[in-house]
Amino acid sequence: MQIDPTATGAFVLKVKPGMADEYRRRHDALWPEMREALLAQGIVYYEIYFHEDSGLLFAHTIRSAAYDFSLPEAPAITRWREHMNDIMELEGERPYRRVLDRIFLLDAQPIDG
Numbered sequence: 001m002q003i004d005p006t007a008t009g010a011f012v013l014k015v016k017p018g019m020a021d022e023y024r025r026r027h028d029a030l031w032p033e034m035r036e037a038l039l040a041q042g043i044v045y046y047e048i049y050f051h052e053d054s055g056l057l058f059a060h061t062i063r064s065a066a067y068d069f070s071l072p073e074a075p076a077i078t079r080w081r082e083h084m085n086d087i088m089e090l091e092g093e094r095p096y097r098r099v100l101d102r103i104f105l106l107d108a109q110p111i112d113g
Contacts, residue, residue, distance in 0.1 A: 002109065007042070007063040010100040012056050014089035020050055022087050023057070037074035042067060055089070 015023045027048070038046060045062035081095065088095040 003062060003107075004065065005102070005105060005107075006066040008061065008102070009063075009067070010058065010060045010102070012058055012098050012100065014096040015050070015055050015057055016087055016089055017055060019087040020052065020055070023050075023084075026084065026087075031076065031080065033076040034080045037076040040074065041071075 042063040042065055043061050044064050045060075047060050049058045049060075050056075051058065084095070085093075090096065
């Protein structure tokens, strides 16, 4: 599979202590409209990992094309964020979120030369 490196992203979030099971439960019951909103944004792959000692969640996404961050947030995504606020570490009204810079990429495509 060919992946456009500009269409991938990674970030960390932080779940409140003792709330990892609830975080997992809510994602296991992801709303259909939330799934559709993510797909509409071009997300074709989305995974989240949890680091228990720190409470950090690592999220990785692959999109069908680079995302235009000037687009407004879909209403389902806004509602989902509000639904999750009680179990997430917040900064103001938004979840603690840090976008990660890629420092390494191994691409399995053949190297010309």
